[in-house]
Amino acid sequence: MKTIQESSREVPLLCEEMDVIVIGGGAAGIGAAISAARNGAKTIIIERFGFFGGSQTAAFDDSFAWVDDRIQGGIVQEIMDDIIAAGMNHKNSPGQVRDHWANEFGSIFFDGEYYKYLVDNLMEKAGVKVVFHALAADAIVDGDSLKGVIIESLEGRQAVLGKTIIDCTGIAHIAWKSGASVTGENGYPDNRFGPFEGMHMGLGYGFFVRNIDYHKFREFAQANPEQWDYWVKGKELFTKARAEGKLYSPRNSCLLTEYEDGRAWIINPYYKLEKGQHPWQVEVVSHAEKDMRKQAWSCWELLKDNVPGFENSRIEQTPSCALLRDGHRIVGEYTLKEEDMYGARTFEDSVSICNMPPDLFFPDGSHHFKFNVTPYDIPYRCLLSKDFDNLLAAGGTSSLDFITWGAIRYCTPSLTTGQAAGAAAAIAVKDGVSPKDVDVRKVQRQLNNQGMLTTNKQVPPEVVAEYARRAEEWGDGFKISE
Ligand SMILES: Cc1cc2nc3c(=O)[nH]c(=O)nc-3n(C[C@H](O)[C@H](O)[C@H](O)COP(=O)(O)OP(=O)(O)OC[C@H]3O[C@@H](n4cnc5c(N)ncnc54)[C@H](O)[C@@H]3O)c2cc1C
Structure with a gap:
């Protein structure tokens, strides 16, 4: 590849001394920024479009899948309650997943324009500094910490400095740029998918x-x-x-x-x-x-x-952008595996519960969705980069194997893992430690106090049984080929 030498230049600071810098304003970033700010952190969110919602609004996926107040709670439930109270859900999607069991789909669909406006208001109330129309183009690295990011906007390049970065880009863009270990580069990681090996969705x-x-x-x-x-x-x-x-x-x-x-x-x-x-x-x-x-x-x-x-x-x-299904994901302190998901494994450091099965799209356009899980834990270590002590991730950017990624990239777990990452970052700042050294029990307690469930041990056995029964009944799911 031919290259040219870019001249070095002074980059103006847009802001410094932020506690938490959230990159990306999709479901994961919404959870992360609101949670960090509500927990007392001086928070900025950087989004390349002029509105929040990410794929939910930019690519018209105006939905949350499998919302269940017995499993998630927290900000996602608050958003759902607001949407329903405002009459902004579509009639055939009443809200809780249990209201959908009779049908086949667990998504609530809503008015995307209302959602943009609602999230603007939630951000403002929480005191988050919002920067739209700015692409976080690069990371500013200092040893095993990140100092901030370089953003690009019509104003040119500017720097944003802060204590913790939460990558909510859906594709681990900043983690990748920072040089942190990432995976997903070659698409399908093993030979399990035969001819699709090495390809992206x-x-x-x-x-x-x-x-x-x-x-x-x-x-x-x-x-x-x-x-x-x-x-x-x-x-x-x-x-x-x-x-x-x-x-x-x-x-x-x-x-x-x-x-x-x-x-x-x-x-x-x-x-x-x-x-x-x-x-x-x-x-x-x-x-x-x-x-x-x-x-x-x-x-x-x-x-x-x-x-x-x-x-x-x-x-x-047609939408403002195509959905980039897979890009990169961080390599974290722990990588959630398929067997953890199907075994509904519990983790001592769990900070969020997921009830989504994997939803994978193959390079030939085929797609097979089968509901076959009971609620499972997402450990805090999946949100922590193994390389930088102050780099967190949420949603599909987290440390996941290919199969669990197919589930946790969805909107509801993206938002709940975002809420967990935001709370952890804020508590770390308060306690004067890096996110890697934060007391995870404190994070769990705080999330619980803020209405979010953090481990499947908190889910009543009859609810788990209900999921197991539904998984049994679901049969072969639905398939779209080619
Ligand atoms: C057609 C379609 C159908 C879908 N169906 C469902 C469904 O039924 N249920 C479901 O739950 N999910 C569904 N999904 C998937 C779901 O929308 C995404 O997985 C989810 O939105 C991921 O959330 P996220 O916040 O991690 O990422 P995203 O929604 O992708 O948000 C990332 C945000 O970061 C911004 N960003 C990225 N890089 C940068 C950067 N460098 N600087 C600044 N900003 C940046 C982007 O502009 C974007 O706003 C669907 C998606 C589509 C498009």
Whole structure:
């Protein structure tokens, strides 16, 4: 690769003496920043977009999956309660996972615009300094500690200095830049996935269509339940259209959620990353964005021309960015493993509980989701970089094997691990120790006092039994191939 020499320069300080610097304003960063500030830390959050929510708002995944007040609690529950009280959840998603057992899905879907506004207010109330439209481009390293980050915005490069950094980028961007040990670089870590070894999961997103005739579509769906009244829709139509060259998409179906207000959320676009391609390569994502937009238009045209209720529809919006499913994750003091998850192992230093099974998308676009877990612990050591004593991570950036990563990257565990990391960072500052040396029992107590459960030992046995029964009943889950 050809290079040029960049000249050295003075970089102005945007701020110094912050206690906690949170990078990324998705679910993980929201939990981390609010928690750190509420626990008394002088906190800044740096987000490259002009709003919070990350993939939830930027890539239209406006949902939290498997929220269960008997398992999580804390900030995620507070957000859910607010959304429901404001009437901003979609009608068919009432909230708690137990309200969904009769259906198949445990997600609550809500109004993404309200969520952006709600999180602005929560940040303001907690006293978090918010910096939007700034990319944390590099880490400032000093021995085995990080001193801060360099940000890039329209103002140019600036420095932000502080005691602890929590990487909530979803792709361990700052950990990677700092030189800390990271994994995920080569995608699938072992030979378990055969031809996919060394490849990343592809990119994807959902887009919104407006002006559908909801009642006409519902009538059609109920008359054709196999094809249209399940979340995975249109298998026959999509397969045939692809075979005839009338659909530009790698997928033989779509995920479609229709709403009474005439909107539909459609997940179909998928961009395969070839061996050797990485989701952080700018030319790769540039091509992916254009390709997926082409897919979205092709998918909508197919629906408009063939599906009752879609005749007068329009594409309302494709998202501001593709979802980068896997990038890097930190290598922490402990890496959560598949057997820990399936064995529902308890850990003395657990700071969060997860009830999500893994959800993996394969390079050929196939996707198999099976609900097959009971609640399991996430130890604090998974949030701690093994290399830097003041670098924490949350959500999919944490130290996880590939399978547990497929679960903990989801929004609800991202937020709860963020809340745990934020509390730990704040307690470390108060106690004058590094996050690596913080008294984890203090962190657990504080989280419990703030309404969050921290270990599956706190989950009543009848709730665990309910999950085990559901896992048994779930069967083969759902599959989307190609
Ligand atoms: C179409 C789709 C469907 C999905 N379905 C579900 C679902 O049903 N349920 C579910 O729970 N999850 C689902 N997911 C996944 C879920 O949205 C993500 O796993 C989750 O949002 C991860 O949260 P996060 O905070 O770790 O990362 P993200 O949401 O990716 O947030 C990271 C944030 O960091 C910012 N950022 C990154 N790097 C930098 C940097 N260097 N400087 C400054 N800012 C930076 C980004 O702009 C972003 O706002 C879906 C995602 C998509 C797109």
